[in-house]
Amino acid sequence: MTDRALSVVRAGALTTVQDLGRPGHAHLGVPRAGALDAPAHRLANRLVGNPETAATLETTLTGCAVRVRTATTVAVTGAPCPVTVDGRPAPWGAPVHVPAGAVLNAGPATHGLRSYLAFAGGIDAEPVLGSRAADLLSGLGPAPLGDGTVLPLGRRYAPPATADAVPHPGPVTELVLPFRPGPRDTWFTGAGLRTLTTGRFRVSPAGNRIGLHTEGPPLERARSGELPSEGMPLGALQVPPSGLPVLFLNDHPTTGGYPVIGVVPERHLAPAAQAVPGTPVRFVRIA
Amino acid sequence: MRPLPVGEHGLLIELDSAEEVAALHAELLRRAADGRLPPVREIVPAARTVFLDGLADPRGLCAELATWDVPPPTTADRPTVTIPVRYDGPDLAEVAALWDVTPDDVVRLHSGTVFHVAFCGFAPGFGYLTGLPPRLDVPRRTTPRTKVPAGSVALAGPYTGVYPRSSPGGWQLIGTTDTVLWDPAREPAALLAPGTSVRFVPVDHPRIPPQAPTGAPAGPHSPYAQESAR
Numbered sequence: 001m002t003d004r005a006l007s008v009v010r011a012g013a014l015t016t017v018q019d020l021g022r023p024g025h026a027h028l029g030v031p032r033a034g035a036l037d038a039p040a041h042r043l044a045n046r047l048v049g050n051p052e053t054a055a056t057l058e059t060t061l062t063g064c065a066v067r068v069r070t071a072t073t074v075a076v077t078g079a080p081c082p083v084t085v086d087g088r089p090a091p092w093g094a095p096v097h098v099p100a101g102a103v104l105n106a107g108p109a110t111h112g113l114r115s116y117l118a119f120a121g122g123i124d125a126e127p128v129l130g131s132r133a134a135d136l137l138s139g140l141g142p143a144p145l146g147d148g149t150v151l152p153l154g155r156r157y158a159p160p161a162t163a164d165a166v167p168h169p170g171p172v173t174e175l176v177l178p179f180r181p182g183p184r185d186t187w188f189t190g191a192g193l194r195t196l197t198t199g200r201f202r203v204s205p206a207g208n209r210i211g212l213h214t215e216g217p218p219l220e221r222a223r224s225g226e227l228p229s230e231g232m233p234l235g236a237l238q239v240p241p242s243g244l245p246v247l248f249l250n251d252h253p254t255t256g257g258y259p260v261i262g263v264v265p266e267r268h269l270a271p272a273a274q275a276v277p278g279t280p281v282r283f284v285r286i287a
Numbered sequence: 288m289r290p291l292p293v294g295e296h297g298l299l300i301e302l303d304s305a306e307e308v309a310a311l312h313a314e315l316l317r318r319a320a321d322g323r324l325p326p327v328r329e330i331v332p333a334a335r336t337v338f339l340d341g342l343a344d345p346r347g348l349c350a351e352l353a354t355w356d357v358p359p360p361t362t363a364d365r366p367t368v369t370i371p372v373r374y375d376g377p378d379l380a381e382v383a384a385l386w387d388v389t390p391d392d393v394v395r396l397h398s399g400t401v402f403h404v405a406f407c408g409f410a411p412g413f414g415y416l417t418g419l420p421p422r423l424d425v426p427r428r429t430t431p432r433t434k435v436p437a438g439s440v441a442l443a444g445p446y447t448g449v450y451p452r453s454s455p456g457g458w459q460l461i462g463t464t465d466t467v468l469w470d471p472a473r474e475p476a477a478l479l480a481p482g483t484s485v486r487f488v489p490v491d492h493p494r495i496p497p498q499a500p501t502g503a504p505a506g507p508h509s510p511y512a513q514e515s516a517r
Contacts, residue, residue, distance in 0.1 A: 180292070
């Protein structure tokens with residue numbers, strides 16, 4: 001085994017290897033996958049001198065801890081959390097030197113949901129269709145981390161960044177999701193569409209990397225039944241028979257038969273990756 | 288052809304039939320290959336639609352679409368895949384009853400049909416294959432199986448499919464193949480991409496000799512044979 005590797009000391013609730021995903025294979029039934037909070041993933045990579053395509057670790061709520069075999073530079077971004085190296089406090093959102101054999105711990109998120117851990121050189125897991133991202137819908141890419149999992153690290157690309165604008169995100173007190181109506185908004189009544197923009201919705205605990213589920217008033221349908229399966233975009237607001245919209249995230253199925261009432265543009269999806277269950281959701285119609 | 292906007296960069300084109308979908312999909316691939324299509328991230332055919340995503344100017348393409356002359360799909364320029372099948376599925380007798388024929392006739396009808404991959408979905412490498420006449424549509428099983436083995440050849444509605452890996456499933460199982468449908472380490476990873484022609488060849492059948500349907504050039508015992516006229 002190569003020296004450039006990390007071993008997982010504490011995998012946390014759900015920690016996966018992520019990069020920018022594998023777009024371009026939807027016609028084969030392959031989801032895009034990739035970091036849900038893409039800006040945080042990119043920032044973490046920049047902080048350690050990696051290209052944005054390098055693979056990072058995406059944690060869920062409880063963080064994770066890893067031991068590095070050789071000295072390396074690590075940065076933690078996304079959901080803010082206490083960072084320690086062998087128990088000593090280290091900065092969040094900045095390059096951190098981790099000596100050989102030391103344990104880097106990204107603690108539970110103080111707010112938000114998903115933190116990103118970038119290592120100089122990136123996680124060098126075996127790429128599948130050009131990406132190292134774990135796809136939890138179809139099982140492509142590396143399996144979610146377990147305690148004791150060993151992952152190789154790549155060779156360092158560049159010296160760590162000396163300066164970068166690091167936004168320190170505040171808690172998401174309300175998740176605002178701008179959407180464009182369609183393609184199946186006509187499957188809903190005028191009242192159903194009004195319910196979407198005026199109803200009190202919350203983030204449901206049922207969410208995952210496939211979709212953010214909501215709780216709230218069901219949307220009234222103008223017609224019943226299902227569509228013949230059709231292509232589904234990232235950011236789709238798909239409405240299953242419950243009437244409660246599900247926001248499709250990166251591991252979403254590439255086709256589906258429930259009507260899509262609107263689509264949230266990709267650039268507005270990062271906050272959805274950080275909204276904890278119970279967060280109020282407001283859908284805002286854009287032209 | 289009815290294009291519907293999907294978000295800021297997508298276009299969902301509704302069509303009236305699976306044939307129109309196949310024709311438009313083939314035309315889109317031709318134009319993409321010739322550099323006559325603006326950059327696009329995904330081209331996803333489905334039952335009655337083609338979805339395009341990652342377009343810089345979906346409205347522009349929308350206007351242009353109306354001027355296209357889309358020829359009907361031809362089978363001549365499609366890649367062809369031959370899949371050897373043991374027609375030993377647990378639902379073979381039930382399908383025979385639904386079709387009102389003998390199980391041997393199911394084998395003859397199914398292996399005598401040239402299918403084509405209308406679209407993919409459900410799992411990586413799972414193709415929805417059309418080609419059987421509408422009178423041979425079968426319902427899904429009322430109780431889905433919790434585990435369908437990889438390589439199961441199955442029917443549901445107007446479609447035939449082959450499970451690329453073991454998974455739950457509600458389709459009627461008529462046979463088994465050793466052909467690997469999905470292998471990310473292979474190029475191409477998916478044997479059955481949209482537009483591909485598919486022939487099933489019976490093997491190890493006591494009464495039906497292994498022979499490819501008329502005109503099939505591939506030997507029946509090769510694990511699979513893929514030719515492309517392109």
